[in-house]
Amino acid sequence: MFVALADPTRRSLLTRLATHGAASATMLARELPVTRQAVVQHLAVLDAAGLTRGRREGREVRHAVRPEALTAAAGWMTRIAARWDERLAAIAALAEE
Numbered sequence: 001m002f003v004a005l006a007d008p009t010r011r012s013l014l015t016r017l018a019t020h021g022a023a024s025a026t027m028l029a030r031e032l033p034v035t036r037q038a039v040v041q042h043l044a045v046l047d048a049a050g051l052t053r054g055r056r057e058g059r060e061v062r063h064a065v066r067p068e069a070l071t072a073a074a075g076w077m078t079r080i081a082a083r084w085d086e087r088l089a090a091i092a093a094l095a096e097e
Contacts, residue, residue, distance in 0.1 A: 001050065001073055004046055005049075009042055010046055013032075013052075014046060014051060014052070017063060022064040024062055025063070047063075051066060052066060053066050
């Protein structure tokens with residue numbers, strides 16, 4: 001998931017989908033300085049990471065954000081941040097002694 005989010009174009013696609021809802025690769029490519037084929041490849045990476053899902057609607061595939069994946073990642077990051085806060089507080093307490 002974090003490898004997928006490391007690319008600025010994929011983050012832009014994810015933000016656009018989260019903000020404006022489901023869209024086709026063609027619609028998304030209109031808003032970015034990359035080709036439709038590049039958008040399709042980026043969407044495949046986001047889909048493989050579990051961040052989006054594509055659903056066929058007639059001749060188009062519309063892509064949407066999978067919020068459950070982001071919620072799980074945010075929960076993990078919150079737990080890691082809490083552990084670091086505890087460690088830093090312990091270091092600060094030792095430094096004050």
